[in-house]
Amino acid sequence: MLGWQFNCRPIATKLTTDNYKLSPVAELLTYISFPEWLAYTIAALVQCALLLAIALCSAAVGIWLERKVSARIQDRLGPTRVGGKFGWLQPPADGIKLLCKEDLIPAAADQILFRLAPYISFCAVFCAFLALPFADGWVAVELNAGVFFLVAVMGLEIFGVILGGYSSGSKWSLYGAIREAAQVVSYEIPLGLCVVLVVLLTGTMNLVAIGESQAGWFFNWHIFHDPFTFVAFFVYLTCAVAGTNRAPFDLPEAESELVAGFLTEYSGFRWVFFFMGEYAAMFLVSALGALLFLGGWNGPIPIASLIGLTYENHDILGWLGNSLGVVNLIAKGFLGMTFMIWLRWTLPRLRVDQVISTCLKYCVPIVSAMLAGVMIWCHCLPGGVKSYSFPRSAWERTDPTLRVDGIPDHAVTQSVTMLRSHAEHGNEDYREESR
Amino acid sequence: MDFSINWHSCFFLLFAIIACGFAAAVVLVGDIVRMACCLVVSLAAVAGLFFLAGAEFLGAAQLMVYVGGTMVLLIFGVMLTSRGPGTAIKTGGGQWVLGLIIGAALLFVLLQVAMSSSAWNGPNSKTQELAAVANSPLPQAGEGPGARDTSDPAGQLGLGLLGVRGDRLEQENKVLNRGMSGYLLAFEIISVHLVVVLVGAAFLARARRKTLTPASRIPESPNPRTTDTQ
Helix, strand or coil: CHHHHHHHHCHHHHHHCCCCCCCCCHHHHHHHHCCHHHHHHHEEEEHHHHHHHHHHHHHHHHHHHHHHHHHHHHHCCCCCCCCCCCCCCCHHHHHHHHHHHCCCCCCCCCCCCCEEEEEEEEHHHHHHHHHCCCCCCCCCCCCCCCCHHHHHHHHHHHHHHHHHCCCCCHHHHHHHHHHHHHHHHHHHHHHHHHHHHHHHCCCCCCCHHHHHHHHHHHHHHHCCCCCHHHHEEEEEEEEHHHHHCCCCCCCCCHHHHCCCCHHCCCCCHHHHHHHHHHHHHHHHHHHHHHHHCCCCCCCCCCHHHHCCCCCCCCHHHHHHHHHHHHHHHHHHHHHHHHHHHHHHCCCCCCCHHHHHHHHHHHHHHHHHHHHHHHHHHHHHHCCCCCCCCCCHHHHHHHCCCCCCCCEHHHHHHHHHHHHHHHHCCCHHHHHHHCC | CCCCCCCHHHHHHHHHHHHHHHHHHHHHCCCCHHHHHHHHHHHHHHHHHHHCCCCHHHHHHHHHHHHHHHHHHHHHHHHHHCCCCCCCCCCHHHHHHHHHHHHHHHHHHHHHHHHHHHHCCCCCHHHHHHHHHHHHCCCCCCCCCCCCHHCCHHHHHHHHHHCCCHHCCCCCCCCCCCCCCCCCHHHHHHHHHHHHHHHHHHHHHCCCCCCHHHHHHHCCCCHHHHHHHH
16 A cells, blocks of 8 residues: 555555645545555545535635625625525525526637637635645645746736637637736736745745744734735735726726727626636635735644644644634635725726836836845844844744755855855866766 | 556656647647647646656646746747737748758757666566555655655755755765755855846846936927827
């Protein structure tokens, strides 16, 4: 069994939450004498389904939230009757209604691409959920470059939108798609810089480690690390709203100008896919913002560790503490979504030139200055304001033998002497190496 | 039923078939936008292969740079240049021959390199050794000299770009220890190059503001819109 496990080590077993072990589901199934390959397949499918459920539930709750919050902002009640007092069955009702709609494909459309586009859009967002940790170690795939992967995959969502806009064969759709491309490509720059800022603080791109580095009280959160990160968080917020095409940056589907932008020719189930993708992306950027700046799964008060819900005490207690972390992260995600909805129903839509100049004239310079500021701050105050703020950061290794990211000190000095010898003897070593 | 599936090989085959199949489709499909789509799928499958090999950073970079960035540029180019949907690109016979020759030459070179790699060259002592390593439990962080490679490859990459090759630090053998300085020079050259490109792009795309002299403020011909309303 062990040998079999390692055949699928790099990708397959990482699907389990517990790296390099069989998942509990697969263990259970092999225990009741399922063949291993079947047990493994079923376990993988179960885990995929769980992840899909999170993505879809965040979309469904987001749609319900949008209806309720927008109604309250406009002094209405919103859905009240579908499924009880708060209209909580509204998303399934919406879904059924949309499923029953006529499925139209325009004659001028490129059939294959038109059908393909919504799935690409949703799949990209779903893939990003793979690398999103929900609590300490509770992540589908713990990637070493997790945050990089997340940003890269989130950027692929626009590919579906561009494809849909182009293949619709309608000028409104094409305008929407081109606006989307211009907007998202521009806003990826400040968004990426905000992420780099946090990576700089923690010295890792692993999202689990980034979350862990903010453990403890709320003043350990990166947003409160220094004034620069505080400002950078708001830049991130702006870019996140713009990156998900939400008002006031919803130019790709500006109803007053472009009918419905890239969605003009879509109806029924394909339209639903675009919308699920959008709401899941909203949850995703909110959760990413929480992980990067707002402590991730760590609450403002470390209740779990205060009352002893840690793995040190007992496995079950640790599990309970982690569940509390999941609640924390999901609550922060939905808080972010609520903020975005609030923004949408409060602010008027910006013009195209205003959107782009917000990005290039404000967000990029501000976040660049913040990046420089954080570098200076970390140089002057290596341990942060409080020396225990960042137990896992690269600047605060208490062990003197560990300096640069786990590389022993003597090794670094060795490398420096080697560099010097390189400088003295020219680059003959390179030539020898290349042979 | 007592057989086990080598999932790694399964996924490798899956991604490889997708990558090769869609790469062939890029050549065979006539419509330029569909070509671009096939190319995206092919490149994404290559990213999948990178993830399968455990090169997570490289895979994410592939998604970001090739699948994301290049495709957006390509789609822009396609949208702004194609005359309309459904315009097929005709490939002449000469182009086919030329393309086949270049492709075959590249394939030959790549195959030769691949075959010269001892680990891929069929079952020999090297592969058995690798299999033994794969079957042994993974070293935990800080357990041995090889531990760092598995613990933080992205950090190792970053250090390599800054001139510290983490994988060579504890190499006693002087010959193998060559190239310690990493890729600092290449990294700096590329960085400066990219800055130049960015500045150049900003220079080309800037709004050309005319100097407002009193003479240029007065339009030489009457504005057509005002004449229409009159």
